[in-house]
Amino acid sequence: MEQVRIYDTTLRDGMQGDTINFTVDEKIRVARQLDDLGVHYIEGGWPGSNPRDVQFFEKAAKIDFKNARLTAFGSTRRAGLAVEKDDNIRLLLECGAPAVALVGKTWDLHITEVMSNTLESNLEMIHDSVAYVKSHGREVFFDAEHFFDGCTHNREYTFKAILTAAQAGADAVILCDTNGGALPHDVEAITAEVCTTLADRFPGPDGGSTVQVGIHTHNDSNLAVANSIAAIRAGARIVQGTINGYGERCGNADLTSIIPILAAKMEYDCITPENLKKLRKVSRFVSETANMTPVNSRPFVGKSAFSHKGGLHVSAIMKNPRAYEHMDPELVGNKRRVLISDLSGRSNVTYKARELGINTDTEHFDVDRILSEVKMLELEGFQFDAADGSFKIVMEKISGLYTPLFDLLSFRVTVEKEKDRPCTAHATIRLGVGELETTTAAEGDGPVSALDTALRMAIAEFYPDSLGLDAMQLVDFKVRVLDGRDGTSAKVRVLIDSRDEDEVWGTIGVSEDIIEASWEALADSCQYKLSKELNKKKKKQD
Numbered sequence: 001m002e003q004v005r006i007y008d009t010t011l012r013d014g015m016q017g018d019t020i021n022f023t024v025d026e027k028i029r030v031a032r033q034l035d036d037l038g039v040h041y042i043e044g045g046w047p048g049s050n051p052r053d054v055q056f057f058e059k060a061a062k063i064d065f066k067n068a069r070l071t072a073f074g075s076t077r078r079a080g081l082a083v084e085k086d087d088n089i090r091l092l093l094e095c096g097a098p099a100v101a102l103v104g105k106t107w108d109l110h111i112t113e114v115m116s117n118t119l120e121s122n123l124e125m126i127h128d129s130v131a132y133v134k135s136h137g138r139e140v141f142f143d144a145e146h147f148f149d150g151c152t153h154n155r156e157y158t159f160k161a162i163l164t165a166a167q168a169g170a171d172a173v174i175l176c177d178t179n180g181g182a183l184p185h186d187v188e189a190i191t192a193e194v195c196t197t198l199a200d201r202f203p204g205p206d207g208g209s210t211v212q213v214g215i216h217t218h219n220d221s222n223l224a225v226a227n228s229i230a231a232i233r234a235g236a237r238i239v240q241g242t243i244n245g246y247g248e249r250c251g252n253a254d255l256t257s258i259i260p261i262l263a264a265k266m267e268y269d270c271i272t273p274e275n276l277k278k279l280r281k282v283s284r285f286v287s288e289t290a291n292m293t294p295v296n297s298r299p300f301v302g303k304s305a306f307s308h309k310g311g312l313h314v315s316a317i318m319k320n321p322r323a324y325e326h327m328d329p330e331l332v333g334n335k336r337r338v339l340i341s342d343l344s345g346r347s348n349v350t351y352k353a354r355e356l357g358i359n360t361d362t363e364h365f366d367v368d369r370i371l372s373e374v375k376m377l378e379l380e381g382f383q384f385d386a387a388d389g390s391f392k393i394v395m396e397k398i399s400g401l402y403t404p405l406f407d408l409l410s411f412r413v414t415v416e417k418e419k420d421r422p423c424t425a426h427a428t429i430r431l432g433v434g435e436l437e438t439t440t441a442a443e444g445d446g447p448v449s450a451l452d453t454a455l456r457m458a459i460a461e462f463y464p465d466s467l468g469l470d471a472m473q474l475v476d477f478k479v480r481v482l483d484g485r486d487g488t489s490a491k492v493r494v495l496i497d498s499r500d501e502d503e504v505w506g507t508i509g510v511s512e513d514i515i516e517a518s519w520e521a522l523a524d525s526c527q528y529k530l531s532k533e534l535n536k537k538k539k540k541q542d
């Protein structure tokens with residue numbers, strides 16, 4: 001099995017992305033996760049750029065990473081400055097990282113127009129910088145900036161630039177599609193030519209070269225992953241990218257796609273099968289830390305990557321998941337989801353019922369009635385693919401398994417606004433359980449929060465140990481107007497996500513009145529949680 005080394009630059013190039021910002025401690029936490037995932041290199045930042053990155057390397061130097069080599073990034077020396085006098089180079093060495101990436105110009109446009117330099121002087125900058133860092137015992141990567149654009153305009157010079165780096169002792173040259181405009185067939189052909197040239201000039205074992213080739217791509221043409229794979233097909237054996245594809249403009253090559261393609265589909269030795277299962281967790285960790293909403297449709301690791309909504313698909317995957325899945329979701333730590341909607345067939349309902357712990361083998365489980373109820377409710381504005389909790393209640397009602405754990409007798413909600421003072425909200429609820437009833441009142445930040453608090457207080461009176469309701473949190477609240485043409489009397493749909501220590505579940509309410517819709521979703525959420533806890537208790541007693 002041939003090895004491809006994974007070089008993560010989330011903490012350097014990823015941070016060049018819009019709104020991506022990590023503190024030093026967050027960088028350390030991300031680095032630990034990357035190491036645990038098993039990447040070979042972690043590019044931690046540019047010490048010559050800012051004190052945060054200097055501090056990161058100080059802290060990271062004390063960590064015993066078990067898989068990854070820490071890498072510091074910087075540029076070749078400034079034009080007209082001796083390499084020993086260049087602060088950027090000094091800081092790269094002082095930070096103590098065992099590997100250093102030096103970015104250098106290879107496109108003549110940048111050298112003459114942007115840097116107002118000469119082509120010859122740029123080659124000297126490359127040579128001096130690589131040789132100097134190498135002489136201090138570091139593993140050196142030469143990042144050939146704009147390599148593919150450079151090739152289009154002045155192929156001879158771009159090749160001269162990487163050969164200069166190799167001559168000066170670089171361990172690897174990294175071909176960068178800095179502007180993200182290259183196409184896979186060009187990347188493959190050019191990378192192959194680089195591999196052959198290096199093998200001729202710096203021959204290594206098995207017809208290869210002592211100088212490795214790597215690839216670094218950007219996603220401006222939505223081709224970063226495809227370009228990375230094209231380069232690997234042509235002989236590159238180091239691939240740079242970021243978790244979730246974070247990075248400047250449209251992002252970098254997304255390692256959460258590249259890693260499973262290489263490890264699971266192309267069978268390269270890069271991340272072990274055991275570590276591959278951590279991929280989704282690492283992706284979520286990085287998005288949480290970056291304060292970015294995870295993208296559901298992200299291939300391999302997104303929530304929807306293995307979701308099935310259409311009835312025909314679910315019917316097929318119940319017989320053989322390969323029918324509609326390109327790989328086993330568990331290989332990357334993801335899981336299959338079956339969604340309920342008006343596109344469902346009987347298979348969706350049966351699959352979901354089993355998942356939600358409902359016995360589908362009894363005569364009471366009437367799959368056809370459940371399905372037609374779902375389709376009618378969806379026509380009225382319900383959306384069950386985001387509301388498993390409410391769907392379970394619908395199934396229980398139809399199957400005669402539903403025991404209402406409380407009855408609403410009435411509620412009143414008031415919102416008060418006085419000039420120059422914040423709004424206040426109050427809710428009063430009259431709730432019954434069997435013959436008993438209680439009235440509770442609460443204040444909240446808004447009407448739904450007041451209603452939620454009053455409901456929990458009432459439930460606590462009937463179920464003194466509150467059945468774990470204290471551990472239940474509302475984590476998301478979404479409102480959508482279903483038919484904008486009716487203005488303020490239009491129907492609204494409220495979706496609530498609730499969480500306890502085991503799971504997240506969604507519930508839904510639909511009404512012309514936003515408070516009533518919120519109540520329905522809240523009541524379903526509490527019913528779902530209470531019934532789950534009662535079942536657990538019953539199972540323990542049995």
Ligand SMILES: CC(=O)SCCNC(=O)CCNC(=O)[C@H](O)C(C)(C)COP(=O)(O)OP(=O)(O)OC[C@H]1O[C@@H](n2cnc3c(N)ncnc32)[C@H](O)[C@@H]1OP(=O)(O)O
Nearest residue numbers: 046048049050075076077078079103104105114115145178
């Ligand atoms: C493709 C990439 O992602 S490369 C990485 C890009 N990332 C960043 O730029 C983030 C970190 N950068 C920084 O913190 C700052 O830009 C610094 C500290 C590196 C430099 O700051 P300053 O000294 O104020 O320079 P400034 O950013 O304005 O301009 C860049 C200078 O570097 C020079 N330069 C650019 N690339 C290179 C290179 N590969 N080798 C040597 N010099 C270079 C430019 O010619 C320019 O020189 P000048 O000041 O003589 O005109």
Ligand SMILES: CC(=O)C(=O)O
Nearest residue numbers: 103143145146176178
């Ligand atoms: C080095 C780098 O980040 C680039 O060329 O895009």
